[in-house]
Amino acid sequence: MKKINVLYWSFTGLLSALMVLGSIPDIILVPDAVALFEHLGYPTYLLPFLGIAKLLGIVAILVPGFPRIKEWAYAGLFFDLLGAMYSSIAVGDPASQWLLFLIGFVLIGGSYTFYHKKRKIVAELSHETTQRQSVLPNV
DSSP, rough: HHHHHHHHHHHHHHHHHHEEEEEEEHTTTOOOHHHHHEEEEEETTTTHHHHHHHHHHHHHHHHHSSSSHHHHHHHHHHHHHHHHHHHHTTTTOOOGGGGHHHHHHHHHHHHHHHHHHHHHHHHHHHHHHHHHHHHHHOO
16 A cells, blocks of 8 residues: 555656646746747637646645546546647647656556555455454444
């Protein structure tokens, strides 16, 4: 369980850092973020919306509980990254710029995979405890 926890928090911490560092310039409309968005052909009024959505997704992943919301958050972050990569490809950006996207996909996949492994172990431990308690006689 310790190894899975370490891997989960490693992937999730790096994913959180990547997304937070990417969302803050969007929220405060940093000129470089605005220029990139214009280069991709999108209206700048979407920038703060996407930045806040990324932050909320990270909060949903980091807050304990709420498994259904976490699923939506992982999906949202995945599609945000997928859309950004597609947009970059569509405007003809060089493949060398895709590395950050690929790192993001690995971090999302790793965090998601180890989140589910963690949940499975906790569920199995809970099930075993419940079974042991039902076998013990009532005193």
